[in-house]
Amino acid sequence: MSIENNDKYCSICQLSSDFDYFCRYFYIKQQSALYQLITPVLHAYELIDSGNFQKLERFGNYVLARPEPQAVWDKSLSEHEWEQRASAFFKKTKGKDQLSPEERGEWHNTKKMPEKWYVNFRTASLQLQFKLSLSSFKHVGIFPEQAANWEYIAQKIDTFKSNNPQETPKILNLFAYTGGASLAAKASGADITHVDSMKQVISWARENMEASELKDIRWVVEDALKFVKREVKRGKKYNGIILDPPAYGRGPEGEKWILEEGINELIKNCLALLDENQHFFILNLYSMGFSAVIAETIIRQNFQQVNEPEMGELVLIDSFQKKLPLGVFYRFSNI
DSSP states (O other), rough: GGGGGOTTTTTTTTTTGGGHHHHHHHHHHHHHHHHEEOOOOOOHHHHHHTTTTTEEETTEEEEEEEEEEOOOOOSSOHHHHHHHHHHHEEEEEEEEEEOSSSSEEEEEOOTOOOSSSEEEEOOOOOOOEEEEEEOOSOOOOOOOHHHHHHHHHHHHHHHHHHHHHOOOOOEEESSOOOOOHHHHHHHTOOOOEEEEOOOHHHHHHHHHHHHOOOOOEEEEEEEEEHHHHHHHTTTTTEEEEEOOOOOOEEEETOOOHHHHHHHHHHHHHHHHHHHHSSSSEEEEESTTTOOOOHHHHHHHHSSSSSOOEEEEEEEEEOOOOOEEEEEEEEEEEOO
């Protein structure tokens, strides 16, 4: 009888089955990334309170109240205090795009704040200027929790340049929105390709670039999957890839994107674009119920050398120390 078929032996160390649980624990611990909760420090932003499916935030000089499906607990401040502090409230209206998880709505601008304003956001190593706006989908043009990834990008690019003073790292930012990660990469000295399917969002990102006194970002209005498949055929390579796919979306020619249907093919193509010698990779997932372990499994199945893996949740902490989870991430690097 072979050892593999004998339940008296551990399937990993092949000693007594008494070792099986012990071995499996350390085997899994070594194979998986440490699960982390990461909270950024972003000057000019503050999560004041959260609860009852809402969050109260300060962006520069203005305080906004808007929906937040993850804030299932109670508010710490009273409704009266929220009303006193908020410059504007977002109210959802009926109606929902078939391929969007976001309900439309409108802002109730109770204190007549400007509908568009600029804020200088500062992290440990970056200073970036963003134009913010009261949009019909509750977003304002920045995801503050992503500042943790901006710092990671800046650090990796700085290390790359120190090790390769004659080279400029090439970075690809997909589903790039208003360009926070693109600005971080460009400000750190990289060549950056910024891809998004919406022309108006690209225009917004360009305004942020100019406000931050940066230049020479490559703008691409295209479906992300189409773009990466074409880049693979061309034999292109990037030193860093930032991937921020929504749960649902449409490309510029009506291409349908559904996260669980497209994520496997998208990640496989992105991994084929990574430079084998020097690279970093960041994947963010916002869909509720979508685990970072899914990303880890796809990546490890398709990429042989995953160095320094990290995974977990991006979290903001309000002034009452309540932790608000705002997405999961998986990232790795050999730089």
